[in-house]
Each structure stands twice: as structure tokens, then as C-alpha cells.
Amino acid sequence: MQIDMRNIRKTFFGAPVLKGVDFCVHSGEIHALLGENGAGKSTLMNILYGLYKPDDGTITIDGEEVSIEDPRDALSQGIGMVHQHFQLVNTLTVSENITLGLRETGYPFSKRKLIDQRIKELSETFGLDVDPAKLIKGLSVGERQRIEIMKLLYRSAKIFILDEPTAVLSPPEVESFFNVLRELRNAGNGVVIITHKIGEVMQISDRVTVLRDGEGVLQSRLEDTNEHELSKAMIGRTLTQREHEIRSIDVTSPRLVLQDVTIHDGKLSLLQNLSISIAPGEIMGIAGVDGNGQQELAEAIIGIRKLSSGTITFNGNKVDGRSIIDRMNNGMGYIPADRHNDAILLPMNLNQNLLLKKHLDPNYLNHHFLKRKKAESTTKNLIKEFFIKTPSENTAIRYLSGGNQQKFVLARELDSDLQLLIAFQPTRGLDLGATDFIQSQLLDLANRGVSILLISTDLQEIISLSDRIAVLYKGENMGILENDDQLDIALVGAMMGGKRLENQ
Amino acid sequence: MNDTALLVTNLLFASVRMAAPLTFAGIGESVSQTSGVLNIGVEGMMLGGAFTCFLVTTYTNSFLLGILAGMLVGLLFGTLHALICVTAKQDQTISGLAINFFVLGLTSFFFLVLFGQASTLPDIKTLPVVPLPLLSKIPILGPAFFSHDLLTYVLYIVIILTTIFLKKTDYGIQLIAVGENPMAADTSGIPVKRLRYFASMFNGLMCGLAGSYMMIVQFGFYIENITAGRGYIALAAVTLGRRNPVAIFFVSLLIGLTEGVQFTLQSLGVPIPSQVFSMMPYLVAVIVLLFSIGRSNDPSALGVPYDRQERS
Structure with missing residues (x-):
């Protein structure tokens, strides 16, 4: 089976997302679709x-033009996709x-036993471990992903499209997931894996297509290309790796101390006896696969979530139980992971978004009335200082690119007497230029003595910025490592998958 | 049979009559909500069904035509609601409210035009009671549950069929999927909009049936706004019964029972104001809702229009 997409164009709200892209995939290959966020892969x-x-544009299957309506x-x-x-x-x-949606034997009274039988058979053939009787609620992301693939297998899909499948997996899980992909290919199926990770492309794919800004810039068999060429094609320039700089930090008098912090939600424990401390000027990296308690950790420190037990001390004062505003006034800052829901109001302009944070600050108030002029001048300064690309400070923030929105969020936090910054996925979804800018700012900040809690699922980011690294797994701290030249990256990977550091 | 047993039987019998329209409407609403379409226009659709059923029965003397006409009007409003909420993707609460007020005004107007000059309240015959063989002989419960008219037996059948439909068939699974995660349903090839239309139209049919039941079983006459909030009580019953047809029936029975107790006590001359009892269903609803805080099992996409092209 061979699928050809020719000259595909697509515009969203007037903005061209695909500008005439060609793409082809056939049975028996793993084809990587590589590109940065927003390149148009998905x-x-x-x-x-x-x-x-x-x-x-046209789509042909085995030479015959088809129209795919839904x-x-x-x-x-025979085309299936896992989102x-x-x-x-x-x-x-x-x-x-x-x-779901199939007409099995006995429809509409499908025979569950027969179905479950067939699921078990498929699960054994492809090494996909699933239990048909369980409810989806309560399953891990890894299990859910297996079920998605099983769903396609059951529907006799021949081409499997997988959108960023490894983003939610820990390194050991990625390994076994790749084995499943190889099984699929060896059974004669075609696999398309959407990714922005060049390492993955090199590891698993047979062929690669690179998209940049909605255009296909490279298509090649894997053996005819290399990492350097791919990264150049993907970002339009050569990638320079940020070197980790080993700094000496005085950790004797920590600024933020978490002692046995535990958060329960009903019977579920989201954080379990977490103890970490951060010194002035230190960057503490929190590694881990998404959804292992990172959100709860960040929200506990800034005060959005109540602790079930344990204490948080900041500059020697107990802060748990104190309000968010109180913590912020004492020098805490927070960059949430979910920019659009937790940091900014999309339809409002930059001034208003600045006031979102400053509206209780006496400097911006004149007898309970907002000082708009003052807000405007501050916003203008921040735009200049942080190179935020925007038509004006009165532009609704939704019209800014993700990178510029994030620069604004960071700028807003830095425009105060900051002592601790919780940076939660600060570069998620940003292009490399913006990522580089934000990361430099964080390092600058640390050098000026601000403590930074860097929570990121991007291990590369953690390693290049942090002084020490803690690994979260199912709400527990798997151990804290010094990020020096002795750092064992494979060990960090294993800890992300649940291995506990000995002698801690 | 002694007096207490007779009293209990009579109370239960009255409860069933009270509960039937609530259950019809509640079952319709359950199917609609399961698919993700919230319809608070139940009250209006019941009222429209009741008025139409009354009119048609008055002029044709045919119960069947009356019921069918009532259901047809319900179906029309169910379709209208789907048109507004599924196709036009507008706010479901507003659409439901609009239906309620629109129907209230429309029926009151036509009632005045058609019967405003009459000096006596127009009335129609009600359905005869047909005791079921054997079942109606069960002591106490038999006469209470199985000595009714045909439409009440239709209710029992509807309860059984919708339970099977929701719990045992693939259609039920598809409906749950559409209400819980329409995107997942869509990518599995389930026609999301068609199912939501079906659910909303079924809801309309059931509300029309509920209104017709009130006319040709419960009351036999029509006055302005005769549903008097029963549609809202049905909504409460749906929430309390967690969209389970059998549970909705029992919740409705309980609500019906409080009204039955009210009539009984009044006829016995007990000096409790009737308003106290009118409060009961709502009081029960509020208390039960209080106790179920944090245990909502509403479909995740309840009230949310589905748009495939929407980027998230």
C-alpha cells in the first residue's frame, strides 16, 4: 500500500499552515515526519x-485518487491515527x-466475549499488554497509548499515524514502545511517527520527511542523511547545543525548603513525602514524565493547592496556609505550564495582562483606581527589554506568537523583587530562538541570586540549566543528583521510569 | 384488606400517576444528556405536548390522535433544540429557556383565543383503567402498579426498553461516547451530530408523551401553564437518578409520594399547609444534591457543542 499526498494546502483563519506539501508513505516502513512546533506536521x-x-491538493492510494471525508x-x-x-x-x-463505532457479530448486541478473545490474541501477537475489562479511567498514559494502537489494529489499519507518541513516555517505556513499532512494520504495516526529536528519528525511522513553516524541506532515506542535516532542515540553521556550566553554589542556607510535602486527592496520592531545598542562586531541576506530580508541586509552592501534610518554608518562614498574594509579595514568582489557561487572558491586551498581576500592587494604584499610564509605560519598557514582538502594548495578546507570549509572562514575573521563580515548562512549545532567549534569562536570573525551581519534561533542558536534579515519579522524589560531569544520564532516564536512587 | 393497606395502595397508585409524566420526560432527558445535549426546555415541551394533545382529543375524540399530536409537537421542539444546539452550536441553556417561555406564551394565547369565552372549563375523557391479569392480584402492590391505564403500561415498557438500549446495546455505548468524548467518537467513525439529533428528538417525543399523559390520564382538563414546573422536577429527577431510567422512576415515585401524602393528609383534615408539601420534591432534590457534592457523573461534554475543525 502506498499513499501519496501532493501539493497539500491548508489555511487556518487566514494564516497558511501548509503551503503545498508533498508526502508519501508505504507499507513496511517507519516514516518520521519531523518538524518544529507549528511546522504543520499534525x-x-x-x-x-x-x-x-x-x-x-490530492491524495492517492496505490495510484488511485481518493477523497477522505472523515x-x-x-x-x-486502512489509515489510522493516534493523537x-x-x-x-x-x-x-x-x-x-x-x-467503538464498529459493527461486530450480533450488533447492536455485540458479543463481548468474542471481542475480548480477539483483543487478547492481537495483544499477544504484537506484544501489547492490555486488559479488555478495565475502565479507561485509572489507566496510565502508557496503557492508554497501547489501547489506542490496539484500537487501530483491531480495525485492521495498514498505515499507523502516531502524533508525538513518546512525549508521554519515560525512557524505558519508549524502548518497549519502539519495539511495538518494529513489530508493526515487520508485519507489513506502514508507520508514520510525528516528532520534533531528531534522536528519535535516527533511532527508529527508515525514512524521514522534514517540514518547516508549512513547507516540505527535505525527504530522504535515513541512511542518506544525518543529524546535522536534519536539524538544519528543521530549524533553518545549525543547532548549537547549550553547554552546561558547572557553578559552585553555597547550599548551606537554603531559601526554599519543602519538608515531607504530601498531597492527597481522595485516596489518590499526588505528592508523597517530597523533600527538597533550593539555595539562593541555585537552579533545581525537576525531571520526570508529564503527569507525575509536577503540576501539584508547582501549585503547592505558590499556594494554589493545599498540603495534606508536610511544611514549606521560605526564607525561614513557614508559608503553607498563607495566601498566594502573600507569597508573591514576599518574592515568589510563577511561570505556569499552561500559559493560555493559567498565565494570560488571550483576548486582553498586554497592559491588561500586566495589570492581571499588578492590580493589587500599591505602585499601580491611586486610591483604589488603577494607574493606567504607569502600567502602559511599564509594559512598553518590558516589550523593549525582552524584545517582545508586538504591534503595540494595546494589542490583544492572542495575536502574539507563543514565544512572545512566553517572553511577556517571564518579563511580568521578573518585574518585581524576585527571590524564587517556579518555572514550569518555561519553553514548552516554543521555537529554538525563543527557547534560547528564555533559558539565557533563567541563567542570568540565577547568577543574580534568584532561586529557580525548573520543572520540565525536557530532560535536555534540565541537564543544560540545573545545578541539581531531582526526579519525580508518581508524586515521589526518586532522588537528587548533582549535575556535574559525573552525571549519569541513563540513570536519570531510569529514575523517570520509577527507579529509586540508592543511599539517599 | 384492612384500612392501612388500602391507604398504602391508594397512595402508591397516586404516586405512579404523579411519577409517570416525570419519568417519561426524565427518560427523554437522560438519553439527551447522555449524548451531551442538556435540554432544560423539558417544561415547555411537556406543556406544548399537553396543550396539543388536549386540543386534538377535544376536536377528534380520539386518544390515539391526541397522543400522537402531543408527541409530534414534542418532536418538533426537540428537533428545534437540536438545530439550535447541535447545528448552530448555540448555548443549550438559553435555547432550553427560550423554548420554555415561548411555549408558555403560545399555549396561553391559543387557550384564551379558543376557550376564553367558555363559562365552564373544557374537559376530555380520560383513559379507562385496564387491570393486568395476575399481576394486579398481588396484594397491595398489584392494584397500585398494575391496575392502570394503557399509557402507564407503555411507561413500564419504555423504562425497560431504554434501560436495555442504554446499558446493553452498542447504541448505548456510542451515545455515552458522544457525550463523554465526542472527538473520540468522531475519530471512531460515530456520527456525533446524528446521534445528538436523535437523542434530542427522542427527548422531545418523550416530553410530548409526558404532556399527553397529564391530559388523558391525570387531569382530563386543561388550564394555563398546567405543567406548573413539573418539567423542572423531571430535570431534578434525572440528576438524582443519575440518568438511569429505573432510578428516575423510583425518584419520581418518591416525589409523587410526597404529593400523594399531601392530598391524603388534606382530606383527613390535618392542618399542614399544602405549600409545605409542594416544597417537598425540591427539598428532597436539594438535600440529595448536597450529599452528592463532588461525585458528579455528568458526561464530560454535557452542554458543549462539538466542532471538529476547532483547534485546541
């Missing part, structure tokens, strides 16, 4: 899967999810 594949309609069409042609955000129904069982 959009291109969503078109192949019938979720979006292309404005222009995912059902795609599936009937980055899993498309599973939480309140149904694994088996019900796998056969």
Missing part, C-alpha cells in the same frame, strides 16, 4: 485522517473503546 496528518479538509473514510482505507491527546472514552471499558 495538520498534514489530520488531513490524511479526514479530520481537516485540505484547501487544495476518520471513518480514512479507517475504511497526542488520546481519544478514549474514560467511562467505558478498554474493550468497549477498542470496538
Whole structure:
């Protein structure tokens, strides 16, 4: 089976996302679709899967032109897709999810036993471990991903499109996941893996297509290319790796101390006896796969979440129980991971977004009335200082690129007497230029004596910035490592998968 | 049969009659909500169904035509709601409210035009009681539950069929998927909009049936705003019964029972104001809702229109 997409174009709200892209994939290969965030990879594949309609272009399967109206069409042609955000129904069982929308024997009174039998067979053939009777609610992301793939297998898909499949997996899980992909390929299927990680492309793919700004810039067999060429194609210039600089930090008098911090949600424990401390000027990196307590940790320190037990001390004072505003007034700053929901109001302009943080600051108030002029001049200064690209300070922040929005969020936090900054995924979804800028700012900040808690799922980022690294797994601290030239990256990877550091 | 047993039987019998329209409407609403379409226009759709059923029965003397007409009007409003909420993707609460007020005004107007000059309240015959063989002979419960008219037996059948539909068939699974994660349903090839239309139209049919039941079983006459908030009580029953048809029936029975107790006590001359009892269903609803805080099992996409092209 061979699929050819020719000259695909797509525009969203007037902005061209795909500018005439060619792409082809055939049975028996693992094809990497490489590109930065916003390059159009997912959009291109969503078109192949019938979720979006292309404005222009043709799709042919084995030489015959087809029109794919919706995912059902795609599936009937043998094309299946696993999205980055899993498309599973939480309140149904694994088996019900796998056969969702299918007409099995006995429909509409499907014979569950027969179905479960077949799921077990497939699960053994491809080494995908799933339990058909369990509810999706309560399953780990790894399990959910296996179910998504099983869903496609069950529908006899021949081409598997996987959108950033490794983003939610720990390094050991990635290994076994790649084995599943190889099994799929060896059984004669085609696999498309959407990714922005060049290392993954080198490790797993047979062929690679690189997208940049909605254009196909490179298509090649893996053996005919190399990492250097790929990174150049992907970002348009050569990638320079940030070297980790080993700094000596005086950790004898820590500024922030978490002692046995535990957070329960009902019976579920989100954080379990977490103890860490950060010294002035230190960058403490928190590594871990997404969803292992990072959100709770950040929110506990800034005061959004109540502790079930344990204490948080800041500059020697107990802060748990104190309000968020109180903590911020005492020098805490927070860059949330979910920029659009937790940091800014998209329809409001930069001034208003600045006031979102400053509206209680006496410097911006005149007898309870806001000093708009003052806010405007501050915003203007921040735009200049942080090279924020915007038409004006009165532009709604939604029209800024993600990188410029994030620069603004950082700038707003830095425009105060900061002593501790919680930077949660500060460069998520940003292009390399913006990432570099934000990371330099964080290092600058640390050199000026600010303590930084850097929570990131990007291990590379953690390693290049942190002085010490703690690893979160299922809400527990797997151990704290010095980030010096002795650092064992494989060990960090294993800890992200649940290995506990000995002698701690 | 002694007096207490008779009293209990009579109370239960009255409860069933009270509960039936609530359950019809509640079952419709459950199916609609399961698919993710919230419809608070139940009250208006019941009222529209009741008025139409009354009119048609008055002029044709046919129960069947009356019921069918009532259901047809319900179906129309169910379709309208789907058009507004599913196709036009507008706010479901506003649409429901609009239906309630629109129907209240419309029915009151036509009632005045058609019957405003009449000196006596127009009335229609009600359905005859048909005791079921054997079942109606069960002591106490038999006469209470199985000595009713045909439409009440239709209710029992509807309860059983919708339970099977929701819990045992693939359609039920698809409906849950559409309400819980429409994107997942869509990518699995389930026609999200079609199912939501179906659910909303079914809800309309059931509300029309509920209104018709009130006319040709419960009351036999029509006055302005005769549903008097029963649609809202049905909504409460749906929430309390967690969208389970059997549970909704029992919740409705409980609500019906409080009204039955009220009538009984009044006829016995007990000096408790009737308003106290009118409060009961709501009081029960509020208390039960208080106790179920944090245990909501609402479909995740309840009230949210589905848009495939929307980027998140």
C-alpha cells in the first residue's frame, strides 16, 4: 500500500499552515515526519485522517485518487491515527473503546466475549499488554497509548499515524514502545511517527520527511542523511547545543525548603513525602514524565493547592496556609505550564495582562483606581527589554506568537523583587530562538541570586540549566543528583521510569 | 384488606400517576444528556405536548390522535433544540429557556383565543383503567402498579426498553461516547451530530408523551401553564437518578409520594399547609444534591457543542 499526498494546502483563519506539501508513505516502513512546533506536521496528518479538509491538493492510494471525508473514510482505507491527546472514552471499558463505532457479530448486541478473545490474541501477537475489562479511567498514559494502537489494529489499519507518541513516555517505556513499532512494520504495516526529536528519528525511522513553516524541506532515506542535516532542515540553521556550566553554589542556607510535602486527592496520592531545598542562586531541576506530580508541586509552592501534610518554608518562614498574594509579595514568582489557561487572558491586551498581576500592587494604584499610564509605560519598557514582538502594548495578546507570549509572562514575573521563580515548562512549545532567549534569562536570573525551581519534561533542558536534579515519579522524589560531569544520564532516564536512587 | 393497606395502595397508585409524566420526560432527558445535549426546555415541551394533545382529543375524540399530536409537537421542539444546539452550536441553556417561555406564551394565547369565552372549563375523557391479569392480584402492590391505564403500561415498557438500549446495546455505548468524548467518537467513525439529533428528538417525543399523559390520564382538563414546573422536577429527577431510567422512576415515585401524602393528609383534615408539601420534591432534590457534592457523573461534554475543525 502506498499513499501519496501532493501539493497539500491548508489555511487556518487566514494564516497558511501548509503551503503545498508533498508526502508519501508505504507499507513496511517507519516514516518520521519531523518538524518544529507549528511546522504543520499534525495538520498534514489530520488531513490524511479526514479530520481537516485540505484547501487544495490530492491524495492517492496505490495510484488511485481518493477523497477522505472523515476518520471513518480514512479507517475504511486502512489509515489510522493516534493523537497526542488520546481519544478514549474514560467511562467505558478498554474493550468497549477498542470496538467503538464498529459493527461486530450480533450488533447492536455485540458479543463481548468474542471481542475480548480477539483483543487478547492481537495483544499477544504484537506484544501489547492490555486488559479488555478495565475502565479507561485509572489507566496510565502508557496503557492508554497501547489501547489506542490496539484500537487501530483491531480495525485492521495498514498505515499507523502516531502524533508525538513518546512525549508521554519515560525512557524505558519508549524502548518497549519502539519495539511495538518494529513489530508493526515487520508485519507489513506502514508507520508514520510525528516528532520534533531528531534522536528519535535516527533511532527508529527508515525514512524521514522534514517540514518547516508549512513547507516540505527535505525527504530522504535515513541512511542518506544525518543529524546535522536534519536539524538544519528543521530549524533553518545549525543547532548549537547549550553547554552546561558547572557553578559552585553555597547550599548551606537554603531559601526554599519543602519538608515531607504530601498531597492527597481522595485516596489518590499526588505528592508523597517530597523533600527538597533550593539555595539562593541555585537552579533545581525537576525531571520526570508529564503527569507525575509536577503540576501539584508547582501549585503547592505558590499556594494554589493545599498540603495534606508536610511544611514549606521560605526564607525561614513557614508559608503553607498563607495566601498566594502573600507569597508573591514576599518574592515568589510563577511561570505556569499552561500559559493560555493559567498565565494570560488571550483576548486582553498586554497592559491588561500586566495589570492581571499588578492590580493589587500599591505602585499601580491611586486610591483604589488603577494607574493606567504607569502600567502602559511599564509594559512598553518590558516589550523593549525582552524584545517582545508586538504591534503595540494595546494589542490583544492572542495575536502574539507563543514565544512572545512566553517572553511577556517571564518579563511580568521578573518585574518585581524576585527571590524564587517556579518555572514550569518555561519553553514548552516554543521555537529554538525563543527557547534560547528564555533559558539565557533563567541563567542570568540565577547568577543574580534568584532561586529557580525548573520543572520540565525536557530532560535536555534540565541537564543544560540545573545545578541539581531531582526526579519525580508518581508524586515521589526518586532522588537528587548533582549535575556535574559525573552525571549519569541513563540513570536519570531510569529514575523517570520509577527507579529509586540508592543511599539517599 | 384492612384500612392501612388500602391507604398504602391508594397512595402508591397516586404516586405512579404523579411519577409517570416525570419519568417519561426524565427518560427523554437522560438519553439527551447522555449524548451531551442538556435540554432544560423539558417544561415547555411537556406543556406544548399537553396543550396539543388536549386540543386534538377535544376536536377528534380520539386518544390515539391526541397522543400522537402531543408527541409530534414534542418532536418538533426537540428537533428545534437540536438545530439550535447541535447545528448552530448555540448555548443549550438559553435555547432550553427560550423554548420554555415561548411555549408558555403560545399555549396561553391559543387557550384564551379558543376557550376564553367558555363559562365552564373544557374537559376530555380520560383513559379507562385496564387491570393486568395476575399481576394486579398481588396484594397491595398489584392494584397500585398494575391496575392502570394503557399509557402507564407503555411507561413500564419504555423504562425497560431504554434501560436495555442504554446499558446493553452498542447504541448505548456510542451515545455515552458522544457525550463523554465526542472527538473520540468522531475519530471512531460515530456520527456525533446524528446521534445528538436523535437523542434530542427522542427527548422531545418523550416530553410530548409526558404532556399527553397529564391530559388523558391525570387531569382530563386543561388550564394555563398546567405543567406548573413539573418539567423542572423531571430535570431534578434525572440528576438524582443519575440518568438511569429505573432510578428516575423510583425518584419520581418518591416525589409523587410526597404529593400523594399531601392530598391524603388534606382530606383527613390535618392542618399542614399544602405549600409545605409542594416544597417537598425540591427539598428532597436539594438535600440529595448536597450529599452528592463532588461525585458528579455528568458526561464530560454535557452542554458543549462539538466542532471538529476547532483547534485546541
